Amino acid sequence: MFNLRAPERRSPYPTWMHKMVNIVNQGIMPGMMGGQGQLALNQLLVTMDGIDNPPFFRRFFTNRINTFLDSIYIVPRRVGRVGLRLPKPRPLGAQIYFIGATNVPFERLDPALTRPGRMGRHVWFRTPTKDDRKDIFELYLGKVAHAPDLDSPERRDEIARITNGYSPAMIEQICSMALTNAHHEGQTAFTWQHLVDAMTVIESGTAIGVKYTPRETRAVAIHEAGHATTAHAYRPEIESSRLSIRMRGGSLGHHQFFDREERFSSWQSEEAGDLIHTVGSMAAEHVFYGENSVGVSGDLGQATARAATMVGVWGMAPKPLDLDGYDDEAREKIEKRLQTIGMRLMNRTRGSADFHADPVASVLQDRYKTQVAAQFLGQAFVTAYVFVLHNKDKVGQVASAVEEKKEIFGDDLNRLLDSVGLEKPAIDWTKEETWPRM
Missing domain, CATH: 1.20.58.760 (Peptidase M41)
Structure with a gap:
């Protein structure tokens, strides 16, 4: 009963990202939601192929009016070269782009989706370089209270070096976690030790409180x-x-x-x-x-x-x-x-x-x-x-x-x-x- 009453949690990600998850259907066993992924893929392909069709209501009214004129047998279809029926509706002139994002290996996506003519242009996003990480830390450290020594050029360079391979989300998380640890200890700003402790938790897991002989x-x-x-x-x-x-x-x-x-x-x-x-x-x-x-x-x-x-x-x-x-x-x-x-x-x-x-x-x-x-x-x-x-x-x-x-x-x-x-x-x-x- 609780499952029926509990509202669905809202995700911070856009709806189109959720739909892309279901497209990754290759290599998934049927018992692991693979069937639903195939249905989602088919529906997406139908939608993409039909995007050049005229709008539904324009097609509907054009068809109904022309059918009505044909059925009354009074208005001829044309007089000379002039047509007396509504012309066939045309697609909208708007430029429509299909954009999807996924973090799974590219080869697991269905080729029907990634071929030229559909989602044929592929862009890979890399993790930030050292200079990029410096800029990202500049952004996030400017939003949280931290020790003054973390602002020195030497320390910023060290932070950027030892976070090689970090994504922007990981950098944001270690800054947030470092501040949380500082608050837990009764401090208003986090220090270098709080930052490296947060990095260690992200990379290797939380330390287990055991004591070796x-x-x-x-x-x-x-x-x-x-x-x-x-x-x-x-x-x-x-x-x-x-x-x-x-x-x-x-x-x-x-x-x-x-x-x-x-x-x-x-x-x-x-x-x-x-x-x-x-x-x-x-x-x-x-x-x-x-x-x-x-x-x-x-x-x-x-x-x-x-x-x-x-x-x-x-x-x-x-x-x-x-x-x-x-x-x-x-x-x-x-x-x-x-x-x-x-x-x-x-x-x-x-x-x-x-x-x-x-x-x-x-x-x-x-x-x-x-x-x-x-x-x-x-x-x-x-x-x-x-x-x-x-x-x-x-x-x-x-x-x-x-x-x-x-x-x-x-x-x-x-x-x-x-x-x-x-x-x-x-x-x-x-x-x-x-x-x-x-």
Whole structure:
């Protein structure tokens, strides 16, 4: 009964946006409102095709008058060249545009709707650039009470950098959420800390109020420091924005980063750096504890997918190792050892052999591709291991800092990573101490 009496909630979006949602009918099972979507599409297409017809009442009255004149048999249809019937009504001269908007993938829209002659012109809206985000923050921060230090050019630049990929709606939400948090604490204006806390909630979820044991706190800090330090050394194209050991969304901690510049492609060397960054957490655990925790499952799944994609989709292969002075037998032995480590790290929980359904699992069905992907993984892990081992005290300093503060943001994090003086060591693949005990 309540459902019958309760009024329908009004949406802030225009009505035409609601109708466009029903048009996205491809790929939807019939039991998931797919039938209604098809009906809505058909009705829209009929309306679009009939827009050139004359108005209904003009057609109605013209037809009735001409029928009446025909039925009385008095007025002839024409006298000479002069017609004695009302002319056929013409369409209105108004220019009518059909405009729709959707945030679903374009390929899921019905081709009957997007073909030339209907909605044939397509416009994609991108997320704001850094300068755009500065302007948007200027707009929203001007509407809410905030600390004066947020108006400094340095702070505004930092805010614009660490919000890479944010939409205008997300920027508005973090400003609103930051002010709400400030009011909750009895303050009339929000500070930098309120703003970054709101960003963290938007990106990673609300922090869960759990307390780690001292040993677990240190282990999580080491894990995340492994990510941050390897990224700082081997991924110059990115910038760290947050290092946290607070539980959010089922994760004990996280390392957040963003691209320094907006790019749409990458090179093999950059993808290899991404692998080192991903397995850097497990390498740090092996350096400090001699074993790894269960917290590396997500990292290994991501690294496996990356390596398989590099091999099976992008046609990449590991570069030859620098082994001057050693014969092919020694090189083959080292590569075999890297493959063995990579096979141990590889996540093999995906069982599909259908490339389109699961391209990663399909690639790993091929024995040769699996060996090459394993070599990518093994080489990345050994590189990360040697790096953390060489910089063990410095990685420990980063871990201690995040252990104390729980979360470090923006420029504070980058100044910390710069201050410890991380070094990329040369790797001698022939020395036994280079290899982790696994």
